[in-house]
Amino acid sequence: MAAHREHLRQHESSTHDGAPPGMNRPPLLPLAGTLLRLSLPLIVFAAIWGGLGKLEQQAREGEERQNISVFQRTAAQQVERLRSELGATRIERVADLRKLVARVLDSRRDARDVSLEIIDLGGDHPRLIYQDPDLRPSTMMYVEQLVIGQQRWLVEVSPLPGHYLLNPSQSVETLRWGGPLIGLLVALLVALLQSRGRSVRRQVLRQTSALEHMNHQLERSNSALQAEIARSTEAERSLRNTTTLQRAILDGSEYAIVSTDTNGLIELFNPAAERIFGWRADELVGRATPLLFCPEDELARLESRDGPGFFAMIDEARAGHAAEPREMTLRRKDGHEFPASLSVSPLHGPDGAIRGYLGIASDIGRQKAAESRIRFLAHYDALTELPNRNYLGQRLAEAQEQCRRRGEPLALLFLDLDRFKYVNDSLGHHAGDLLLQAVSRRFMTCVRAEDTVARTGGDEFVILLPSLPDRNRAIEVAERILAALRDPFDIRSQRLTISPSIGIALYPEDGDDAETLIKHADAAMYQAKAAGRNAYRFYDSQYARELSDRLILENELRLALERKQFVLHYQPQLDVYSGEITGIEALLRWQHPQHGLVPPDRFIPIAEDSGLIVPIGDWVLRAACAQAHAWRVAGLLDAPMAVNLSARQFDQPDLPEQIASVLEATGLPATRLELELTESLVMREPERSSDTLSRCKALGLTIAIDDFGTGYSSLAYLRRFPIDRLKIDRSFIKDIVDEPDDAAIAQAIIAMAHSLRLNVVAEGVESDAQLSLLRQWHCGIYQGFLSSRPLPGEALTALLRGMKAAGVAELAPPPLQH
């Protein structure tokens, strides 16, 4: 209202001043305004005055014209009368005439209203005959010539004073004064009307502005009302949704939701509550909590057992606070108790007062079980339920501390099952698991209660023997374990035998801390494995060092490929008679950044054991094929390239496809690739080997058996394989000159190979004498230092270029002369 009044005040002041509020009007404007306001009355005044003045003028002129005509008529009558009166009389003299005239005129003086003057025009000069004594100069005059006898007179008639006046009549006079007066009055009226109009306009403006303001107010209230209506519609909708949502939450909740009044009488019991407590809602509504779910003595017990329990929570709810969920034991209808999480919070009515309580409970039995399982798994192995590596660490630390204090030794046995992988591979993982469980149980029978048997991973176990009287006790346990596993296990109706390899480390002599002890026991276990398995070994620092060197080498070997530390050396194979190059063998070398060229026998076994041989072998195959192709393209050499294959490579099911793709990638024809496989490799699984070799052979490759003679296999047996060549191991060639037995064996191999139509290559030929014997025995090809050491690719390329330039095809020394 105050704002409205202020608005009106501002509006009024703006309409009064004729300028918007806050604006300074120039001082001339009021004057101009006043003049503007006065202009209409002035115009009206002038118009009326002018109009009535014109009327007065016309009336006056009319009156004058009328007076003149009356006067002229009267004057003419007077003159006519005079003529008639004078005409009747004989006048001899002017003086007589004058007298007569005077007399005539005087006789009717009283009745007359005009004066006369008669002038004689008969003489030389006009002569005044008669002049009325009452004659007064006048603006009106009637003149007529009067001829009487011989006399010519000019009669001038003038009105007597007071007669035929030209003064306006009363009405004209009224008009004369009435004009300005009426003009003034009308102007005043106009001014009055103007002022009234302005005031009315102001009033109308004020009312209009007030109406507009009210209109605005109305619009505002209208939109506020509409917003309010929309809000309340929305609130209604959301309330409906909330109610549906609440119902859905109550029905769908996995938590038991129970609401009570302030006296603890149940009002609501949701489906989850029915499930959890075993009561139906209709059995409980109106009954009192909490005794339904927890008997009094149980509540008291809870209070004392769990500290601030149920009642503390209710007290908190009564105080208006939602209590933190508490874990407590609750009871089902059938009396069964279960661990639960319960929270109680107050329910407030619209006035803010507490109108009841809401309890939310969940059965945390499974959660508790899961927690205890997690706790268990943090310390125990899930499969065998033996302590795990983590828990072993704790126990070991405790035992060590105890032994240190007591000055007693301690033994750590590291056990790994021998060839456990085969159990998994042949009978499946599940059988492997069952075996691990059975083995664990047997281990437990071999130790005292204070000992710890832990499973540290896979098929590895650690047995901790604290407070040893002496090292014999460790031996005793190790032997007991070996003996315990000697009896077969019955796993899924299969009788299985498994043995362990055991490494033993002693505290304090083999290590002062847990990590070292475990590492050394592990190293000793490797030694037991190396010694043929199913055995135990005490830690031996020398052996451990070697093992550690080997591990270091293995790690370096893993990086060698990507660091491009491998190189190929090539050794030519020569015709024993002509000395021509009939083939090249690719030999792998490791260019170690610190140790220089590492001999293959130092790293190939490691590569094979670790599986690294597969990617390395693949690299060898590609590099050798690429080099052979390069020599062919350069026109330097067109002989087969021999590449050694490891067992792991050979075992790859898609080996032929891999070789085919390498040949395609490098461009080398299959006929220019020879695969060398050791005798023991192909004899491992003869059927599979035969199949793989046939598939390789089908590509067009040549197959050679390497190191022949070392694998104790019979040549007759080898015939079953699709092979092209035999390579006699250098150990047989080495002494053929001096050892007749070796010579006989070599000769026999060559002869038998010939009978089977196989080519024979003698390896490791270093002397002319050896070569000469080989020639005698018709061994077709040889390879060895005698002709060339294995050479780097560039060196052999240079050699081949030299031979080509010299036009020689033989690399061999000149044949010996006998």
Ligand SMILES: Nc1nc2c(ncn2[C@@H]2O[C@H](COP(=O)(O)OP(=O)(O)OP(=O)(O)O)[C@@H](O)[C@H]2O)c(=O)[nH]1
């Ligand atoms: N069934 C089963 N096998 C497992 C489990 N953990 C690891 N293994 C297998 O156990 C085998 C352990 O093999 P290794 O110890 O390396 O080799 P091995 O065959 O025992 O041979 P050696 O130890 O050299 O005698 C691997 O094949 C793993 O896959 C397990 O929990 N259950």
